[in-house]
Amino acid sequence: MASIFQGVGAATSLDTKKFQLSSLRSVTGRKASCVVMRSGGAKMDSGSNRISGRADQLVTNAVATKADTPAASTASKPGHELLLFEALREGLEEEMERDARVCVMGEDVGHYGGSYKVTKGLAEKYGDLRVLDTPIAENSFTGMGIGAAMTGLRPIIEGMNMGFLLLAFNQISNNCGMLHYTSGGQFKIPVVIRGPGGVGRQLGAEHSQRLESYFQSIPGIQMVACSTPYNAKGLMKAAIRSDNPVILFEHVLLYNLKERIPDEEYVLNLEEAEMVRPGEHVTILTYSRMRYHVMQAAKTLVNKGYDPEVIDIRSLKPFDLYTIGNSIKKTHRVLIVEECMRTGGIGASLTAAITENFHDYLDAPIMCLSSQDVPTPYAGTLEEWTVVQPPQIVAAVEQLCR
Amino acid sequence: MHNLKSSKLLMFGVTNHSSSVANSLLSPHLLHTISRPPLPDDSGFSRCFATVSGGRRSHTAVSFGDDVDQDQISIEVPLQQELNFPGGKVKFTPNKLFTSGSSAERTQCYRVLNENGQLLVDSDSLKISKEVAVKMYRDMVTLQVMDTIFYEAQRQGRISFYLTTIGEEAINIASAAALSHNDFVFPQYREPGVLLWRGFTLQEFANQLFGNKYDQGKGRQMPIHYGSKKLNYITVSSTVATQIPHTVGAAYSMKMEKQDACTITYFGDGGSSTGDFHAGLNFSAVMEAPVIFFCRNNGWAISTPITDQLRSDGIVVRGKAYGIPSIRVDGNDALAIYSAVYEARRLAIEKQTPVLIEALTYRAGHHSTSDDSTKYRPAEEIEWWRDGQNPVKRFRTWIENNGWWNDQVESEHRSNIRKQLSQAIQAAERVEKPPVADMFNDVYDVLPKNLNEQEVSLREHVKKHPQEYPSNVAV
Numbered sequence: 001m002a003s004i005f006q007g008v009g010a011a012t013s014l015d016t017k018k019f020q021l022s023s024l025r026s027v028t029g030r031k032a033s034c035v036v037m038r039s040g041g042a043k044m045d046s047g048s049n050r051i052s053g054r055a056d057q058l059v060t061n062a063v064a065t066k067a068d069t070p071a072a073s074t075a076s077k078p079g080h081e082l083l084l085f086e087a088l089r090e091g092l093e094e095e096m097e098r099d100a101r102v103c104v105m106g107e108d109v110g111h112y113g114g115s116y117k118v119t120k121g122l123a124e125k126y127g128d129l130r131v132l133d134t135p136i137a138e139n140s141f142t143g144m145g146i147g148a149a150m151t152g153l154r155p156i157i158e159g160m161n162m163g164f165l166l167l168a169f170n171q172i173s174n175n176c177g178m179l180h181y182t183s184g185g186q187f188k189i190p191v192v193i194r195g196p197g198g199v200g201r202q203l204g205a206e207h208s209q210r211l212e213s214y215f216q217s218i219p220g221i222q223m224v225a226c227s228t229p230y231n232a233k234g235l236m237k238a239a240i241r242s243d244n245p246v247i248l249f250e251h252v253l254l255y256n257l258k259e260r261i262p263d264e265e266y267v268l269n270l271e272e273a274e275m276v277r278p279g280e281h282v283t284i285l286t287y288s289r290m291r292y293h294v295m296q297a298a299k300t301l302v303n304k305g306y307d308p309e310v311i312d313i314r315s316l317k318p319f320d321l322y323t324i325g326n327s328i329k330k331t332h333r334v335l336i337v338e339e340c341m342r343t344g345g346i347g348a349s350l351t352a353a354i355t356e357n358f359h360d361y362l363d364a365p366i367m368c369l370s371s372q373d374v375p376t377p378y379a380g381t382l383e384e385w386t387v388v389q390p391p392q393i394v395a396a397v398e399q400l401c402r
Numbered sequence: 403m404h405n406l407k408s409s410k411l412l413m414f415g416v417t418n419h420s421s422s423v424a425n426s427l428l429s430p431h432l433l434h435t436i437s438r439p440p441l442p443d444d445s446g447f448s449r450c451f452a453t454v455s456g457g458r459r460s461h462t463a464v465s466f467g468d469d470v471d472q473d474q475i476s477i478e479v480p481l482q483q484e485l486n487f488p489g490g491k492v493k494f495t496p497n498k499l500f501t502s503g504s505s506a507e508r509t510q511c512y513r514v515l516n517e518n519g520q521l522l523v524d525s526d527s528l529k530i531s532k533e534v535a536v537k538m539y540r541d542m543v544t545l546q547v548m549d550t551i552f553y554e555a556q557r558q559g560r561i562s563f564y565l566t567t568i569g570e571e572a573i574n575i576a577s578a579a580a581l582s583h584n585d586f587v588f589p590q591y592r593e594p595g596v597l598l599w600r601g602f603t604l605q606e607f608a609n610q611l612f613g614n615k616y617d618q619g620k621g622r623q624m625p626i627h628y629g630s631k632k633l634n635y636i637t638v639s640s641t642v643a644t645q646i647p648h649t650v651g652a653a654y655s656m657k658m659e660k661q662d663a664c665t666i667t668y669f670g671d672g673g674s675s676t677g678d679f680h681a682g683l684n685f686s687a688v689m690e691a692p693v694i695f696f697c698r699n700n701g702w703a704i705s706t707p708i709t710d711q712l713r714s715d716g717i718v719v720r721g722k723a724y725g726i727p728s729i730r731v732d733g734n735d736a737l738a739i740y741s742a743v744y745e746a747r748r749l750a751i752e753k754q755t756p757v758l759i760e761a762l763t764y765r766a767g768h769h770s771t772s773d774d775s776t777k778y779r780p781a782e783e784i785e786w787w788r789d790g791q792n793p794v795k796r797f798r799t800w801i802e803n804n805g806w807w808n809d810q811v812e813s814e815h816r817s818n819i820r821k822q823l824s825q826a827i828q829a830a831e832r833v834e835k836p837p838v839a840d841m842f843n844d845v846y847d848v849l850p851k852n853l854n855e856q857e858v859s860l861r862e863h864v865k866k867h868p869q870e871y872p873s874n875v876a877v
Contacts, residue, residue: 103658129658135688137681143647144654144685150636151586151652152659174641175648183629183637184620185844220845243847271850318852 079262085255087229088118091236092156094265096126099154102240105132105141106158106195115160116196116255142168142193146175150187154240162197162249163209176245177220192239193247198289198339199387200252205375208383212249212316213345223316224270225249225288229259231314234268242270249316251289273320279309282397283327285350286337287313290388294337297393306397316346324350325358332363333400337388342370367396508715511762512742513732517790519799521737528741532806537599538579538736539801540815542571542794545595547819548604549767552611555827556625556771561611563625567592569766572736572793573668573698575599580743581666586652587635588645588667591626592698596668600633604822608830615876620844621836643673646682646695650756653691657754664692664750666743672703674717683724686756693756694746695726698733700765705778721758733763734793737800764791837876838864 082090096102104119110133113120123131134141138159145155159165165172172193180188199208212223222244226232232250239246276291277298286294291312298308309327313320328334334354338347347368354366369388377383485492514523521528549566556564567574574595581587587596594607606618610628613621618630619637629637639645649667656663673679674697686693697717701708714720721728727749731742739761746757764787768775775784789795801807842849842857849857864871 129654129689132654132689135681135685137677137685140647140650140678140681140685143644143678143682144651147588147645147648147651148655149651150648151655151665153651153655155651170641171644171647175639175644179637179639180847181844182619182623182627182639183631184618184622186618186629186631187637188847222846318850321851 077260079260081258081260082229083255084226084229084232084250084257084259085116085118087233087259087261088226088236088250089120089122091233092118092240093122093125095237095240096122096130099240101152102154102156103130103132103148104156104158105134105145107134107136107160109133109158114158116250116252119158138164138167139169139171142171143175145191145193146171146179146189149189149191149245150179154190154192156192156194156240159193159195161203161207161209161252162195162211163207165193165195165211166209166214168193169214172215172221172245172247173218177218180244181220188243189245190243191245192236192242193245194236194239194250196250196252196255198249198251198253199371199376199383202378202380202383203252203376204378208376210340210345210371211247213340215247216317216346216349220245221317222246222270223249224314225251225316227251227254227288227291227312227314229257230261231268231274231312233261234266235270235314237265237267238270241267246270249288253289271315271318271320273323274312274314275309275323276312277308277310279307279331281307281331281401282309282333282335283324283331284308284310284335284337284393284397285313285324286310287316287346288339290337290339293388293390294393297390297397300390300394301397304394304398306401308397313350319350319353321353321357324354325361328354328358329361332361334362334366335393335396335400336366336368336370337393337396338368338370339387340370341373342368343373345370364400367400369393369396503713504715509718509730511730511732513735513738514741515732515735515737515796515800517796519796519803521800528737529744530737530740532804534579535801535804536806538575538740539794539797539807541575541595541598542736542797543812543815544604544819545571545574545598546794547816548594548598548607548823551820551823551827552607553767553771555611560827560831561625563771564611565591565626565770566767567595569764569787569791569793570698570700570733571595572739572797573696573733573761573763576736576739577666577668577696577743580740581747582663584634584661584663585747586649586656586663586665588649588652588665589635589638590642590645590667590669590673590698591638591640592670593668594626594628597628597630597633597635600630600635602628602630602633602635603826604819605826605829606630608823608826609833612827612830612833613835614830614833615836615840616830616833617836620840622840643669643676643678643682645669646673646676646678647685649693649695650682650686650689650691653686653693653756654689657689657691662751664694664747666694666696668696668698670703671697671699671701671708671711671717672706673697674720675711680724683720683726683756683758687725690754691756692750692754694743694750695721695756695758696743697758697760698763699760700733700763702765702769702775702779704769704773705775707779716760716762718758718760726756726758728758728760730760730762733761734791734796736793736797763793764788766792835872835875 092104104122106114108115109119110123110128110131113123119131134144142157142165145157148155159168176189176191197209197211212225215221215223222242224235224239224246226235226248235248239248276295284294291310294310298310301308309331311323311327313324336347336350338345340346347370351366351368369392371386371388374386376386482494484494514521514528516522545567549568552561552564553566555561570592574593575598578596578599583600589596607628609616610619611625615621619627623637624640627638627640629635636645636648645667646669649665653665656665669679683695699708699716703711716730718728718730729742729746731738733739742759746759749755750757766784766788798807798812838857838861842853845853861877864877
């Protein structure tokens with residue numbers, strides 16, 4: 001875990017006040033290898049190369065030598081460092097190499113390499129039919145991807161910004177999510193729909209949408225949100241290998257996060273949540289960018305004597321109620337921190353799911369911190385206030401733990 | 403994000419601009435993530451506007467209109483006659499001519515069999531064998547009888563909904579006959595004839611209509627939403643024209659795998675107004691995908707007549723707008739349709755190009771069983787098309803004149819189909835409905851935990867209150 005946050009300071013386009021998160025080691029005395037990666041009870045991935053859980057990685061790296069990779073870095077740390085968008089690209093490239101049916105389509109993904117450079121270099125390598133530039137017609141090129149998937153390909157459809165996929169809602173809801181069901185299982189739709197969303201740096205209301213709220217009801221799709229280079233690559237690969245349509249939510253401000261990830265191939269589980277920081281006093285559920293605000297607040301909380309358990313839920317549909325439930329049974333208090341708006345967001349659904357399933361284990365009502373029900377303003381200060389900030393998280397935990 | 407495209411344009415249109423001007427146009431936080439793409443070469447349709455050679459003197463637009471005194475401008479080079487714009491040279495003209503929205507004469511309609519069933523061309527040029535022609539006619543009759551009987555079944559309350567293809571039998575059967583079985587079909591909903599041609603049985607049709615457990619769709623869709631993976635016919639989706647981009651995507655997949663096949667999609671005149679139609683055509687042209695776009699221009703979109711739907715010369719002229727070869731055919735002439743689709747398929751596969759076919763026909767029946775079209779159109783109009791332009795009658799005349807058909811065979815065939823249909827309906831009605839498990843399967847590849855819980859909960863509930871729920875559904 002420590003490695004994630006060390007790298008964040010080097011990120012260029014993030015918050016002006018840098019993430020000063022020091023290594024967990026110095027704060028709590030826990031070692032990074034204590035990170036729990038639950039793999040029991042998880043749905044088995046059909047991929048044969050799957051390596052589950054970071055904990056395994058940390059243990060084996062200490063022992064195994066890189067004898068079979070002569071060009072491996074001579075530095076003492078195993079793995080290689082990269083930025084989140086590069087991790088996405090790496091995952092994408094590995095899958096395209098592995099399976100010739102995997103293809104990419106979207107606006108400016110080809111020669112331009114994608115607006116956020118996730119597909120950079122792929123068109124040169126695989127040709128511009130396999131990395132396809134589309135005209136500006138989101139509903140239609142999403143439809144194209146669906147048609148290609150029904151006839152055997154495995155397309156990855158990129159929305160330049162998640163907000164543009166609102167135009168593709170008809171295809172996603174009525175066809176993507178539905179056709180496997182309404183055709184009686186005859187036609188499957190193994191598409192991955194991905195793109196950056198969330199509130200950025202003064203991108204204006206139309207480019208600051210949180211589409212996970214709108215899509216979460218659609219039956220037949222799965223939704224995951226990545227937040228670190230490690231899980232970005234793992235989730236990308238898992239999403240591509242899944243036979244269900246998967247929507248992968250990336251965040252505009254997280255593309256330049258740096259982290260050291262394993263050299264070995266790994267695929268994460270689409271339905272698993274990630275234990276970011278084990279704790280005893282309160283369960284904080286979050287995902288995507290808010291994870292970093294939560295971890296920043298966690299530092300303050302620890303100084304004040306609290307021990308928060310932070311879980312990055314990652315799987316937005318379905319929720320990993322197993323991990324979440326175990327945490328609630330331990331701490332009895334829940335705080336949800338999300339970027340969605342208050343009404344009808346992921347937090348709202350999560351609150352309902354937790355209340356239904358774990359009501360008896362709660363010592364206090366569930367608290368949910370979300371963005372207000374307003375379009376994201378352009379002014380920098382206003383925009384900052386519309387997103388949940390660490391002091392609010394600290395105050396919420398203090399109130400919850402009273 | 404879209405202003406990024408225009409700023410990129412400006413960057414390329416003017417090669418002597420300093421980079422600081424270009425950079426100021428870009429949103430600051432994206433600067434470091436976007437590297438300047440390399441300038442592409444000059445060949446033909448290059449990917450950006452590097453070949454725009456206007457602005458020789460300065461970067462402001464210069465008009466060659468009346469108000470510029472040409473003698474006063476010092477010119478070192480001869481005046482431009484044309485612009486080397488991506489896509490080809492464009493000649494300049496001092497004539498201020500707006501091209502008209504319509505031409506004096508409408509696009510001509512390809513027809514080889516006249517309303518009396520007489521061939522207008524040499525029969526050898528048609529390349530249709532007796533076997534194929536007779537099968538075509540048989541299937542057109544089957545479709546007609548099937549439609550009549552299933553429509554009646556709905557009126558009797560035995561099925562909940564139905565949609566007829568009356569008047570469009572030739573389009574359904576003849577187009578299917580000209581394709582091969584591995585050409586993927588993306589229907590709208592008025593094309594069951596294509597399935598019929600490929601071998602979907604009357605029993606299978608009935609099973610879908612009754613939504614019983616033998617339905618390929620497992621009882622999950624409304625009647626007439628057929629689909630068959632085996633016959634390469636994608637399941638009908640109620641949404642209008644969403645299948646058009648699907649077809650383009652499927653053609654793209656065929657192109658990637660270099661298959662000797664094409665895809666075909668059907669839609670009506672109404673469907674051609676949707677956004678998906680335009681983007682689908684546009685993109686198929688850019689991608690050079692082997693698609694056949696078959697528009698059934700039957701004059702009506704529920705109650706909206708063609709004059710309220712569009713003001714272009716039908717749909718065939720739209721093909722040109724997207725750079726797609728197009729043809730208009732007589733939708734009630736089975737031979738013309740066969741011949742046109744046969745050729746379109748050849749073009750699509752050999753030349754890797756989309757093709758647009760507009761078939762002029764008439765929706766002789768109501769839009770569906772939920773509609774009564776006499777409310778918005780005159781009965782005489784319906785009669786004129788149903789009788790005088792009837793595609794089945796017309797084709798029958800031709801095959802009878804060839805000695806391939808007669809009255810006796812006709813009545814035998816019709817009564818045979820009617821009997822089969824009656825049996826199929828009775829059998830389908832008696833079959834059990836799909837079990838409750840099928841309500842939850844296939845939402846995902848594997849049943850997830852939450853759906854499993856929902857299923858268990860539903861089962862328990864039904865078991866506790868069996869009298870409230872139908873008995874012919876297996877729990």
